[in-house]
Amino acid sequence: MTLLLSNEDVEKVLTMEVCLEALETLYREVGEERAVATPRMDVHLPTPRSEGTEVPMAHYLKTMSGGTPSFGVAALRLTSDIVAWKKVGDLIRREKIPALPGNRWLGLVLLFSSANGELLAIMNDGVLQRMRVGGTNGLGIKYLARRDCRSAGLFGSGWQAGSQLMALCAVRSVTTIKVYSPTREHRQAFAQEMSGKLRVKVIPVDSPEEAARNVDLIVTATNSRQPFLKGLWLKPGMHLSCMQRDEAEDDAYGKSDVLVIHTHAMEHNFVSRDLVERHGRDGFEVRDHPIPRRIDWSRLPTLGDLAAGRIQGRTSDEQITCFVNNIGLGAQFAAVGARVYERARAQGLGRELPIDWFVESVHP
Amino acid sequence: MTLLLSNEDVEKVLTMEVCLEALETLYREVGEERAVATPRMDVHLPTPRSEGTEVPMAHYLKTMSGGTPSFGVAALRLTSDIVAWKKVGDLIRREKIPALPGNRWLGLVLLFSSANGELLAIMNDGVLQRMRVGGTNGLGIKYLARRDCRSAGLFGSGWQAGSQLMALCAVRSVTTIKVYSPTREHRQAFAQEMSGKLRVKVIPVDSPEEAARNVDLIVTATNSRQPFLKGLWLKPGMHLSCMQRDEAEDDAYGKSDVLVIHTHAMEHNFVSRDLVERHGRDGFEVRDHPIPRRIDWSRLPTLGDLAAGRIQGRTSDEQITCFVNNIGLGAQFAAVGARVYERARAQGLGRELPIDWFVESVHP
The missing domain is CATH 3.30.1780.10 (ornithine cyclodeaminase, domain 1)
Structure with missing residues (x-):
């Protein structure tokens, strides 16, 4: 059956x-x-x-x-x-x-x-x-973030943001989470709901900068196709957990001492000429491709390398670590x-x- | 619903x-x-x-x-x-x-x-x-074979061989088909069944050479992973229809004046290391890969090129033409x-x- x-x-x-x-x-x-x-x-x-x-x-x-x-x-x-x-x-x-x-x-x-x-x-x-995305980033945190992490800044207040927090709280004893998303009502409702569910303090904040200030971890959970997470927000000892590859600027990746991606598997995109002719190649094909990067993804270690012990993760409390859930x-x-x-x-x-x-x- | x-x-x-x-x-x-x-x-x-x-x-x-x-x-x-x-x-x-x-x-x-x-x-x-495989080779025949084809040699007497004949008879007025397959009872039963179904003469023959002799078309429908169809069997004016890429020898492809494949799309094969370790890389991975060829498939025109009129098919009755249904x-x-x-x-x-x-x- x-x-x-x-x-x-x-x-x-x-x-x-x-x-x-x-x-x-x-x-x-x-x-x-x-x-x-x-x-x-x-x-x-x-x-x-x-x-x-x-x-x-x-x-x-x-x-x-x-x-x-x-x-x-x-x-x-x-x-x-x-x-x-x-x-x-x-x-x-x-x-x-x-x-x-x-x-x-x-x-x-x-x-x-x-x-x-x-x-x-x-x-x-x-x-x-939803759960496998949250869980995958959670493993990134488990392997790379400092063990004594207590605070986090979260970008995004949608459905995926919820499972990112569930995973975070399952692998680290976090007590305070600041959440930023563009719509005030959304982030407020999210903070209230998740505070109750996870028994941690989730605090809505009014600016991206505030969400990233004085936290041990930054977690992104947005559908932005444009990088917004700045390198200057990253301080020694922090861990950056990106739900997708378009969220952080090159500088943020560049500043990471340990940078691990999910996988080297890539998507292959096949687009009918009908669409390209109507909306232009730039207008269409590029839309579902990663934005250009100075960084060469293909040379980065993966979560599989980490889990199998083929690479070291964090080796000191001062390092900045980053995990990018680049593709499912x-x-x-x-x-x-x-x-x-x-x-x-x-x-x-x-x-x-x-x-x-x-x-x-x-x-x- | x-x-x-x-x-x-x-x-x-x-x-x-x-x-x-x-x-x-x-x-x-x-x-x-x-x-x-x-x-x-x-x-x-x-x-x-x-x-x-x-x-x-x-x-x-x-x-x-x-x-x-x-x-x-x-x-x-x-x-x-x-x-x-x-x-x-x-x-x-x-x-x-x-x-x-x-x-x-x-x-x-x-x-x-x-x-x-x-x-x-x-x-x-x-x-x-079964039908789409037969139909695809049928289109190859429609576009490439001589219009006055009357006879064919068929290799294989399985289920796929049946649809290859159905397609052939739908696009050309063939009257005689010789069929060869290794097991006598199979080819005899097949010949009897298809003669009735398609109202053409299907004759079982005892050797590959006999199947290929004095026919206008050769049609393959086998699961052989080893080339058996020889270049010397191909005579001016013939069309060769291959159900898969491993059936004909390099010489047969080389002798074709017009050689068209189904598509440039390829398969990607992902094999667990468990299998490779147990049976060896040669023993396993290679088994589902095409055999090495002198011919560069990636440069050949496709059925799409033919159907859209982007290339010419047969231009004279003396040419040898060949269509290879290389992958679905x-x-x-x-x-x-x-x-x-x-x-x-x-x-x-x-x-x-x-x-x-x-x-x-x-x-x-």
Whole structure:
């Protein structure tokens, strides 16, 4: 039987502790090249939804796969979205439009058994996605930040910011967190909610500078496509945890004594000429590519190197350390998905689908 | 609603004519770079199934995606198989083991709407897979073979050989086909079955040389990982249609005046170190890579170039032409899958699944 799991099911069984344990096992395997992760494959096609508007839009099918011998599974994660690149002030922000009936999105994780190839589960990807991002940055903190960290500055107050804090609090005994995001109401509501949930003091602050001042850690959790985190904010002994690669300026990376990225796997972006002709190559293709950097990502050590002990992390309390969650991996969904599956099965969650639906009697 | 379609459903609506029409539209788009196709991503992991045997085995998760603006869809095709590399005489043959309950395999096509991202259908991939391979080689014949072809030699008598003949007979008025495959009973049974189905004379022959003698076309449909088709078999005016790139010797390709491949997209193979350590790098990684060639595939024109009129095909009756279906594309499943979906909907086939199962209220 194939188990169909909703986000609500996943949420019931996936704690940050479970997520961190799964990811730590995974990254040891990644460092040893025993786990396997493919580059992300992005397909951008024209969408009828863009008719009558000048806003660049596309149908965006994203896939990533991977597997882990320790968990005995492989996973495929996919999203099928209508995306729009909207101008917000001077910035261009990519929005995934909830274009499905009931304002829904579509993101799935398919989990396969390495014992017989079976489709073990189909899961909504939202909760898994959020937890594995937070957990991955949490491991970066665990391996690189000072053990006596007590305070943090957080950029962003969205859904991802919440799991970043959950992971931070799971690996370090932080007592005070300052949060900055552009909209006052958002950061206030976030601070109140997370203070209650995590039993730490979360304080909304009015400027980016204030969030970064006198803290042991800086954590970013934004969807900015433009660097905002400045090198001069980094002081000796700090750890910088970036949720994505576009958030920090070159100077911040340059100032880091130890700079570790998530993975060398890259995305490959395939764009229909229909889109390029309508919106220009600069207007379209560049939008989903990393901004140009003085830094050569390909030479940097990875979280797998750290977890497998192939490189040293922090060697003194004075060093500035930085972890950049530069891109996701399908193997994350395999490891965390395996734990979700086991626990959901044990608790009798989800809906059983007949295995017959997904198998065939002819050689594929 | 998401439509669940079995191979039986697909078979009811997918004729070779429908398949060829869809593929021809697709390849025009591919040539114009309007359709999008990603490289295939292969994941090879250790499988508990290999315990107690020396035969190299793996859990093999394969994914490919792509989309087509003309059909307004994107597709993802995946297979999750237990594969074994078995020695058969001097040859190594890769077998997909039907490891699922009831001796089943797992291969699926997921079809997505570019209008709103919706998961339109989940289909078994077997029949689609067979038809799109046959149809693609059929287009190669349509564009490259002499118009007055009457006879063909066929190598292989398996399931794929059947669709190769269906495609051939759809684009050329062939009257006689000689078929060779190593097992006498197989080629005899195949000849009898296809003679009836296609109303052409299909004659089993006892040697490869005999199959290739005095024919206008040679069609291969084998899973050989070792070249067997010799250049000296090719005579002026002939067309050679290869179902995969390993079948013909370098001399055969070298002798072709017009040599066209399916696509420049390549597969990327990711292999767990567990497998490499157990079976050796040569023993494992190389097994799923193309054999070394004197020919530089990357410089050859493609079916998209032909369909979009960017290159000339055959320019005289004396030329030897050759088409090599070097690797599959996810976009094939988008185009052919779209036709299957439309026709299945129109006929009320398949099983409706609630759309709620596959959507989510959180931003993925």
